Amino acid sequence: MIPSARLQAALELLGDVDSAARPADAVISSWLRSRRKMEDSDRGKVLDLLAELLRARARLDWWLDRLGRSDTSRNRLLAFLVLAEGRTPEQVKRLFNGGRFAPAALTEREHALLVKLRGSTLVHPAMPDDVRLECPDWASEPLRQRFGDSFETEMAALLSPPTLDLRVNTLKASRDGVLRELTDIGVRAETSTRAPQGLRVRESLSLARLAPLKRGEIEIQDEGSQLVALLVDARPGDRVVDFCAGAGGKTLAIAAQMNNKGRIIACDVSEGRLKRSAERFRKAGVHNAETRLLASETDRWVKRHKGGFDRVLVDAPCSGTGTWRRNPDARWRATQEQGLDALVALQARILASAARLVKPGGRLVYATCSMLSRENEEQVAAFLAAHPDFEALPLRDTAPHLATLAEGDHLSLTPARHDTDGFFAAVLQRAETAATRHPAQEPA
Structure with missing residues (x-):
């Protein structure tokens, strides 16, 4: 051409x-x-x-x-x-x-x-600085509050091309084996710094060259997303819900953690996304995952399965500020202030409803690909204030090897600091004997 x-x-x-x-x-x-x-x-x-x-x-x-x-x-x-x-x-x-x-x-x-x-x-x-940094009006002030003197550095990082990150599917392959195969075909790959099954490719290439991708031995997944899935800490035999599963990227990572044993349910309100996830499960050799279409975050299925799961992941819909280097159009599509208000309210409803699924002593992981405090720390604080039967688990206790990635108790990743997409994750645990809630705290 x-x-x-x-x-x-x-x-x-x-x-x-x-x-x-x-x-x-x-x-x-x-x-x-x-x-x-x-x-x-x-x-x-x-x-x-x-x-x-x-x-x-x-x-x-x-x-x-x-x-x-x-x-x-x-x-x-x-x-x-x-x-x-x-x-x-x-x-x-x-x-x-x-x-x-x-x-x-x-x-x-x-x-x-x-x-x-x-x-x-x-x-x-x-x-103007916001134009030079490609920062939309609605996000400028909250991001400046979040990053302070580092605002320009963080915004500049969001203008750089992302790396190609891969997760090795341990149900089908080993990281060393995949790395050798990629090296043999001339792909410059290296092991990820933090994700135990991650690989990073530092060149632009056609995905058609990646035979392990066609065989379901690797998945394209940002290292930060891989770390969020690790915080679920799913074990073989557990019962797990990925409440906002989308096309199933984190579900796949969790199923591999479980070694195909136990049960993981990928929930979403989009039938199309769930169909794509089911196709990915088959390709990856995942047998312990199933999909569940929800009418809304308060679908009756949630009430019927109250307290029935060891682990629940809520990868909530968000403004996507952490993905701007990968999805540069998203900064102009999303979220004027009214839209952000609606998103924050939706996140709160989703988190409160999904929390019902967690059994006493079980774990709830709340995550976003946002770097806005309203969607992250403030959202978690509001949830904990309304749900005294849950407590936040410090990252230094749940994942000591990731403690340097924490802000306070929670995982906090940014492109400038960690060369990943921007991610937030909080690990919350329900008390062994769940406190009795006021009826107003129980979603319909």
Whole structure:
């Protein structure tokens, strides 16, 4: 594929992402399925360019507004080629030539835009800090409160490309064996620093090269997500619920901890996500997992199984601030202040309802991929105040080898400090003899 054709492909994909209500990763998956014959190298270049465009959105839009231009996908791409890649207007004109598979030829107004941008870079001295750091208005103040003097460092880390992290499925393979196979095919992989079954790949590559992935021997999973699953501490023979299982990534990790013994139930309100998780279970050789579709967080199934499980994981829906380097479009899709209020209220309802499933002496793990205190520490504090039969277990006691990753009692990961996605997790334990609750504390 010639460079101009790759630009046209990226332009089409950017337009699809901008216009769709779905997250970028879902749009990309559909786009790739319709272009199965595209060469791996071309696919990689197009997706890398798209990611860079999404990471630079606020800065590109600032420049376009400064010059009185609309923030269309095409204008963003044109501005990016000059500001980020340092191309001259003449070089861009040769790429936007109107030929077959190439972008349409430049208009006079577009050429004038390139001329005005010539010699500039993405960052301008007059650019506000939040624009320069690609931080949306709704998240700026809570993130500044959370990180203080480290705010800029943390935001800058969220603008870097993520690593490719893998979890070895011990039901089918060993980490050493997979590492040797990847090394043999020329993939530069290394063992993860903290996750005992993790591998990290520090290069951009086509997933089609990873034969262990096709065989279900590895899963793509950020190291931070692997650590959250470890905190569940599920043992062979346990009864476990993954209450907001999604497509089942953490369920798979927990099933491997249990060595396929016992029972784990993956719950979600999305039938589509549960169907995808069931397919992943089969591929991974997981036999002790089943799915359960819930009508809501207070589905009657929860009441019927009250106090019946050793471990319950609540990986709650959240603002996703910790995943911005991996999902750069998410910062602009989510959550204005009213939306954050609604999310926090939903998290509280989910946590209170899921807690009913925990048996006396059992463990409840609350996790998010957010870095906002309202969704994390404040949420846990409110839950504990309303549920005296639960207590927080310090990370130094539940996972001493991860104690350096704690803020207070809880796991707290950020891209800048730990080179993972941003994750929070609190381990809560129910008293051996559950305290009697006031009826108002019992979800319907």
